[in-house]
Amino acid sequence: MKKYNVVDLFSGAGGLLEGFLQSGMYHPVASVEWEKAPIETLRHRLKTKWKISDADQSVIWFDMQRTEELFEGFTDEKFGYSFGLDFFAKNQTDVIIGGPPCQAYSQAGRTKDKYGMKNDYRNYLFEYYLKTVERYQPELFVFENVPGMLSAMPDGTPIVDLIRKDVNKINYEIVEDIKNHALINMSEYGVPQNRKRVILVGMKKTNTSSEEIQKKLIHFYDNILTKYKERNIKTVFDAIDDLPPLYPLKNEIFINGIGKQSHSLPKNLDPNWGHVARYQNSRDVEIFGLLTEDIYSGKNQFQKADKLNEIYNKATGGNSKVHKYHVLRKDMPSTTITAHLHKDGLRFIHYDPEQKRTLTVREAARLQSFPDDFEFLSTRGNQYKMIGNAVPPEFARRLSLAILELLEL
Template identity: 55%
Template sequence: MAKYKFIDLFAGCGGLEDGFLQTNKYIDVAAVEWLKPQVNTLIHRLKNKWGIKDAADRVMHFDIQREEELFGGWNDEEFGNGKGLDHFVNEAGGIDVIIGGPPCQAYSVAGRVRDENGMRDDYRNYLFEHYLNVVNRYRPKVFVFENVPGILSAAPDGTPITDLIRQGFSNIGYDIIDDLRIAKVNASDFGVPQNRERMIIVGIDTKRYKDTQAILGRFYSEILPSFKESKKITVREAIGDLPECNPFYDEEHHKKRKSHSEPESSVTWHKPRYHNLRDMDTFRTLALDIESGRREYDSKKISELYEEKVGSKSPIHRYHVLEPDLPSTTIIAHLYKDGNRFIHYDSKQSRSITVREAARLQSFDDDFDFVGSQGNAYQMIGNAVPPQLAKRVALALSKMLDEIE
């Protein structure tokens, strides 16, 4: 059967794209991303893993809000030169699928709590309109719109964002499932060693297909669940075979705020970030508490420990040790600032997780390389769609398409 052609919007470093390509059922036509380290990482992956020689052209470093140039091409001081989406879509003879999801900060419950205006003024609330316009221009058979569950309760201007999205797609002839609650999935059910709830919103072209609600109902109730794993993967199973990283203190590295551990691993990106003695002692104490089975450090006691160590109070407890025999908690982009909520379970190592450990917990293969700084790598991993979740969604989508075609 012929492969389905797709473009990826808000592509990030390519977690969603990588999962689709792993199925061998899709052809990558183009991708759009505006953050340079993510663009460089995706180009590197497409060239070196998937053999796409002109990846530097197909991965478009550009702002999706500038639609006319996005479609027709640009010559820009910030973004360089680009042929535009029209060029690659026309060259491919049209596309079958659009994948991607706008940045989720404005939809997340945590984001709305932190922002004094509840994220009402955040431009990211409306980036879905540009996604919608790309869908309308190229008329794929289906689309996959990935986002956070907070989208179910977001209402930046008083109108539920789900109503705006549903109406927007309906206006251009696409249907999404009536009850969006069933579009919520947990990545840990699909081979990802992490509890990570996400919305997988699939839309179908109503001008091309009939009985779209029935098709979508079967997708969510039968097809997608058939790709679940029978057993969840734990943190220990995901990262326990990686070489130990035992940071130690010396004045030279401390002054430079550089991590120092022995031995260095042959696995890429498996090097601990810099920790001071205070943090290392805190990590050791909390990991040992779980390791020993005492489990004395509840939220209250962790807050007291923070106040004792740092000298100030915090309304939230800022430390968390990953449970070795459970899936990880949700890997977040905040990791690029600190890893205090992602402490390694081995008390001897007294550190937060490395980039490679974070990548494994997001189900990235060890040959997936990240281009940029350590902070860039943590951030793009935290913002990514886990490739294994993406792979299962892609398999389910191709099965649905095979049926309705």
């Protein structure tokens, strides 16, 4: 059976691409990403796992906004040298996948920014994605983003209307009713995490009427993709409970190459694999124990926002109305894994009252459905960031199989 050539834009560490490759039905032609740590991780993964010999060249480290150079090749002081995307993708691209950075569309980002993210350049990165689609003319494209894009209006016009207009302009179509068809909760697709995302599939118009394309797209979302749902929702327990427990130490220790440790290390596991607790100070260890024991015992005295605010403000000496604590429930999917994990893990507290800690890198990766042999390079902070920004590979795998059916309709 034919393998379809796929180009991955805004690739990050390659979670979306990983799922497409796991299906066995796609070949990676090229990827583009502008942050260095994800580039190194993705190149390493493609070379070691998927035996892509030219990954150092075909995974392009560059800024998508510099489209002419990206397409035609460049020599740059920061990004080095590249043949350009044309060299890999022109006349041989079947599918383009990817999702521009979502911070400008997220509700949290708009709440924190005094201008509501209206002036953030990332609002319009979709334009560079679509320029690439227009240049390489794939049969389909897959565009992933946060639910906040459905309400984002940086210039007063809904961003989805701007995207639809530009998609139509380059002779493609996306589904009309995005909210009712393209808003997906990935927990329904084998990912142990409540993660809602907008998945836009764009189809080339060619000689098909808009009415026929809309019928195909609705059939895709309502009948094809739904076939790949999971009967049993996976929980946090399902994902991480078999990993060795990491308990608080009576006295902190310092380990060369790892740093200051407040928790035990797992035996017979390479620390580079990522199952090492980040350092937790004694105050946080005490609070984590209090919150997890409260749930474990069934008392639930500290689960309301006012009680959590009280604990947070007492600990920090502040007067915030927003606390940062959340204990993951073992018998439910995780809350959405985010890139904020690279700053702290207070919203991702392990459910075990004996461990009194936040998630390790490997636990976060498991909740994002990354396979255990996926190696995240760079610092621990960058690893958390890469994981939080990724599309869960298990959802991507199932999506890729549904896309395959759509391609072959």
